[in-house]
Amino acid sequence: MSRVLSDAADETSPSGGGNAPVGSLEATLRAARDEGRKLLVPYVTGALTPHWCDVVRAVAAAGADGLEVGIPFSDPIMDGPTIQEASARALARGATPAGIVSELSGVDVEIPLAVMTYYNLVFRSGHRRFARRLVESGVAAAIVPDLPLDEVGEWARAADDAGVETVMLAAPTTADDQLEAICRRARGFVYGVGLLGVTGERDELATSARRMARRLKAVTDKPVLIGVGVSTPDQARDVCEDADGVVVGSALVRRLLEGGGPDEAAAFVGELRAGIDA
Amino acid sequence: MEVRSSSPTTMGEPSPSGRFGSFGGRFVPESLVGACKELEAAFRSAWADDAFQSEYATLLREYAGRPTPVTECRRLSDRLGVRVLLKREDLAHTGSHKINNVVGQALLARTMGKRRLVAETGAGQHGVATATAAALFGLECVVYMGAVDVQRQALNVFRMNLLGAEVRPVDSGSRTLKDAINEAMRDWVASVETTHYCLGSVMGPHPYPWMVRELQRVIGDEARRQCREVLGGDDPDFVLACVGGGSNAAGTFAGFVDTRAALIGVEAAGGAAIGHGVPGVVHGMRSHLLQDEYGQVLEAHSISAGLDYPGVGPEHAYLAEVGRARYVEAGDDEVLDALRLLSETEGIIPALEPAHAVAYVARAAGDEIPTGSTVLVTLSGRGDKDAAEVMELLG
Ligand SMILES: Cc1ncc(COP(=O)(O)O)c(C=O)c1O
Numbered sequence: 001m002s003r004v005l006s007d008a009a010d011e012t013s014p015s016g017g018g019n020a021p022v023g024s025l026e027a028t029l030r031a032a033r034d035e036g037r038k039l040l041v042p043y044v045t046g047a048l049t050p051h052w053c054d055v056v057r058a059v060a061a062a063g064a065d066g067l068e069v070g071i072p073f074s075d076p077i078m079d080g081p082t083i084q085e086a087s088a089r090a091l092a093r094g095a096t097p098a099g100i101v102s103e104l105s106g107v108d109v110e111i112p113l114a115v116m117t118y119y120n121l122v123f124r125s126g127h128r129r130f131a132r133r134l135v136e137s138g139v140a141a142a143i144v145p146d147l148p149l150d151e152v153g154e155w156a157r158a159a160d161d162a163g164v165e166t167v168m169l170a171a172p173t174t175a176d177d178q179l180e181a182i183c184r185r186a187r188g189f190v191y192g193v194g195l196l197g198v199t200g201e202r203d204e205l206a207t208s209a210r211r212m213a214r215r216l217k218a219v220t221d222k223p224v225l226i227g228v229g230v231s232t233p234d235q236a237r238d239v240c241e242d243a244d245g246v247v248v249g250s251a252l253v254r255r256l257l258e259g260g261g262p263d264e265a266a267a268f269v270g271e272l273r274a275g276i277d278a
Numbered sequence: 279m280e281v282r283s284s285s286p287t288t289m290g291e292p293s294p295s296g297r298f299g300s301f302g303g304r305f306v307p308e309s310l311v312g313a314c315k316e317l318e319a320a321f322r323s324a325w326a327d328d329a330f331q332s333e334y335a336t337l338l339r340e341y342a343g344r345p346t347p348v349t350e351c352r353r354l355s356d357r358l359g360v361r362v363l364l365k366r367e368d369l370a371h372t373g374s375h376k377i378n379n380v381v382g383q384a385l386l387a388r389t390m391g392k393r394r395l396v397a398e399t400g401a402g403q404h405g406v407a408t409a410t411a412a413a414l415f416g417l418e419c420v421v422y423m424g425a426v427d428v429q430r431q432a433l434n435v436f437r438m439n440l441l442g443a444e445v446r447p448v449d450s451g452s453r454t455l456k457d458a459i460n461e462a463m464r465d466w467v468a469s470v471e472t473t474h475y476c477l478g479s480v481m482g483p484h485p486y487p488w489m490v491r492e493l494q495r496v497i498g499d500e501a502r503r504q505c506r507e508v509l510g511g512d513d514p515d516f517v518l519a520c521v522g523g524g525s526n527a528a529g530t531f532a533g534f535v536d537t538r539a540a541l542i543g544v545e546a547a548g549g550a551a552i553g554h555g556v557p558g559v560v561h562g563m564r565s566h567l568l569q570d571e572y573g574q575v576l577e578a579h580s581i582s583a584g585l586d587y588p589g590v591g592p593e594h595a596y597l598a599e600v601g602r603a604r605y606v607e608a609g610d611d612e613v614l615d616a617l618r619l620l621s622e623t624e625g626i627i628p629a630l631e632p633a634h635a636v637a638y639v640a641r642a643a644g645d646e647i648p649t650g651s652t653v654l655v656t657l658s659g660r661g662d663k664d665a666a667e668v669m670e671l672l673g
Contacts, residue, residue: 074451074574075560077463078307084450096572119305120559124573146305146559150295171309173470182308196309197468 018108019138023163025066025112025188029223029245032065038276039189039245040236041225042252042269043068043116045086046104047095051261053107058262059252060109063273068143068247069104071097071117078118078145080200082250086257097121098133105137114141114167114188119155127155131162141165141188149182156185167191170216172208183220191247192216192226194239200250201231205238213243233275240276248272288602289491289528289535289593296484299599301592304483306562310463313470318485320390325492330385337381338496341414342371344378346497348504348654353623358643363508365501365656367526368628374659375497375526376407380476382493384411387474394418394473398462400427400455400522401584401631402434403659404478409443411476419443422461424454427583430667452577454586455522459561479523480591483562487591491528497656498533505654513537516647519656520634521545521552521605522584524591526658531603539654541603543594544635546585546613549578552598552605555588565592581610581671582630582664608637614671616640617661627661630668 020028029039042059046052046069060067072087072095079087097117104113115134122130122144134142142164147155152166159166165187170179173196183190194209195202209226216224226239227247236246255264296302304314324330338344346369351362367375387395395412398421399405405421412419421438425447428435438445451457459482466475480487480494505514517534519527521543531541545553551566558567560575568576568588578588597603608616613630616637621627628636635655639647647653661668 075456075460077460077561078467080464088450091574098572120567120569120575121573123557123559123564124569124571145307146562148304148306148308148311150311151303151305169308171307171311173309173312175312178311193307193309196470198464 019104020110020112020140022135022138022140023165025114025140025165026222028112029065029189033223033244038240039065039223039225040269040272040276041066041068041245041247043070043247043249044256044265045070045072045083045090045253046100047072047090047093048086048256053103054262055256055265056107057109058266059269060111062266062269064111064269065245066112066114068114068116068249069100071100071115071121073118073121076118078198080198080250082201082254082257083199086253097125101133101137101139104139112140113138114143115139116143119144119146122155127158128162131158131164134164135162141167143167143191145169149178149185152185169193170212172196172212179215180219183216183222186222189223189225190216190220192224192243193228194226195229197229199228201254202229205230205235209239210242213239217242233271236272237275237278246276288600289532292484292488296488298593298596301563301565301595302484302487303564304562305559305564306483307467309467310470310483314483314485316390317386320386321485321489324386324389334382334385338378342377342381343369344496345500346370348501348508350508351624354620357623358640359649360639360643360647361652362639363505363514363652363654364626365497365530365654367497367656367658368626368660372403372407372410373662374403374407374629375494375529376404376478377410378496378529379478379490379493379525380404380407380411383474383476384415384417387417388415390474392472392474394469395476396420396422396462396465396469396473397476397478398422398455398458399478400424400458400586401582401629402427402431402438402663403584405443405445406434406437406441408476409438409441412443413441420465421445422448422458422465424448424452424458426453427455431583431663433666434663454578454583456575456588463561479525480528480593481523481561481563481589487563487593490525491532491593494525494529495532497526497529498531501530501654502533509652513539514654515651516540516542516653518542518544518635518639518653520585520631520658521590521594522587522631524594526656528591528593530656531597535602541597542638543603543605544638545605545607546578546580546582546634547607547609548580549585549587550607551588551590552594553607555590560589563592566590566595581613582634584629584631585634606638608634612637612641614668617668626657628657629659629661630664632656632658
């Protein structure tokens with residue numbers, strides 16, 4: 001995967017951590033897209049099991065272009081039952097934001113990492129401190145679903161200053177003029193929410209998913225990934241007809257909740273990869 | 279007694295971003311941003327519209343039973359040495375102040391063309407009120423309620439069902455009000471195009487804290503006129519209300535904020551967000567919040583389901599910060615004593631929530647509330663819903 005790491009991105013490489021260079025999420029995804037590759041960004045819940053870092057490594061090696069690591073929050077209002085349960089289990093094991101982020105510095109993967117969490121954990125830690133921690137651990141980006149455009153300013157400034165990319169979300173209900181503003185503010189990629197609803201597996205791809213992708217592609221050149229309700233290789237392939245790539249969370253996390261380890265995670269990510277490459 | 283003047287903006291409109299000082303805001307998933315803006319616009323125009331105001335006033339009068347009286351508590355006053363007046367929201371239709379807010383929001387839902395209401399409920403009173411308004415307006419209604427609260431408020435679950443609402447027990451987290459709110463918000467994220475989220479207190483994303491306070495200010499506006507009659511043109515020295523999310527307190531305070539009355543909110547000791555919380559963001563708002571060092575929200579523990587909430591409405595955080603209102607706590611045991619005291623001295627069985635306010639008056643009379651003071655307490659609801667639980671506790 002090192003083929004997609006630009007020299008410019010290398011210069012921002014942090015001293016600590018062996019991960020892909022901080023600030024490299026958008027550069028990496030753009031480069032891969034421009035080579036004609038569809039993008040796959042799986043989601044795993046941090047600290048879900050004692051060996052969760054092995055899951056991260058396995059997923060990275062199985063064909064992911066980037067990876068979202070969830071930092072569990074007690075009140076995850078964008079998440080459905082699967083990720084809620086994963087968050088609750090991780091918290092019951094004593095997961096902390098600082099612990100997860102610092103463990104990530106040891107995973108040493110070549111793809112860029114993003115954390116996904118809710119704003120109170122960022123706010124409580126302090127914007128600058130949170131951003132600095134991410135940089136120190138080699139985390140490239142952050143996704144904070146309860147920070148919409150009107151509220152993102154304070155965090156986004158701290159993140160920009162530290163070199164952390166803030167992924168912005170767009171929803172099917174987002175008005176057109178807002179869509180452009182969201183894309184302008186987005187770093188890393190634009191996260192198109194595929195349906196009206198919370199995370200979770202769905203039997204069929206919502207018709208809103210491809211429409212969301214088309215609307216975003218019409219207003220931005222940044223990588224457009226669709227997530228929420230993308231659960232199977234077939235669904236991933238379908239949505240990639242319009243999107244640059246997909247985020248897949250609950251379908252992978254469910255396998256981990258059912259006792260799957262690094263091998264099962266890697267096998268599923270391999271299936272997704274094969275699906276979108278087909 | 280401490281007398282404070284308030285700035286002209288105290289309990290006025292929040293800033294354009296929905297802030298009271300640094301509190302408030304709109305921290306919601308992108309899917310809900312449009313709905314919050316639509317609601318804000320609908321409320322703004324409705325609130326300025328005479329036709330809406332008069333329909334709302336008619337419903338409050340003819341359906342909800344307003345105005346509710348102010349009752350002078352002679353025997354209790356003799357006992358405590360302070361003159362106690364009760365604003366009787368327990369006499370409003372459905373048994374609590376919650377009906378004021380819900381009738382207004384149901385009218386707004388109709389204006390916006392929404393056919394479905396979702397709500398959260400702790401004590402069940404807001405759920406019952408929402409189910410009632412949904413029946414009145416012919417709307418579909420789903421109420422989320424923590425599984426613990428479903429147990430302890432079984433009577434209200436039955437009432438909601440009778441009214442044609444679906445009650446969905448919530449098994450996540452602490453299985454109380456906080457988790458019911460999460461679940462209601464998740465429902466709203468998925469159904470926002472057809473559904474109005476009928477939030478039950480002065481909390482959540484902008485415009486809810488402001489809108490719900492405006493819909494509840496009828497409590498304070500009425501009470502101020504009524505107190506002046508009883509007190510020969512005077513305002514009370516102290517104005518008290520219990521604080522869960524803070525809607526009955528905010529509605530009450532709004533009527534007295536520009537008087538010399540000392541405003542006191544009474545939180546449950548196990549859910550005292552202003553007493554023990556620190557600034558944080560949950561349920562769409564920045565406010566005081568019980569949380570751990572990492573920002574994980576802590577579970578509140580109170581005898582009263584309606585106060586079992588680790589957060590508080592953002593305007594209360596602001597009123598505390600600027601010193602216009604003071605927030606105190608009452609514990610489960612003294613609340614049960616107060617419930618008994620009011621029942622025996624006045625023949626009024628209060629809900630456990632406002633019994634917190636009564637408990638503080640009982641404790642502070644002759645001390646922080648000097649002997650001879652006049653005290654208005656908003657009795658936000660009646661005790662029927664708690665009878666089974668209290669029977670067990672006192673049994
Ligand atoms: C009777 C009664 N009082 C008070 C409350 C607390 O709510 P708030 O603080 O919004 O008035 C409740 C909530 O369920 C209630 O039922």
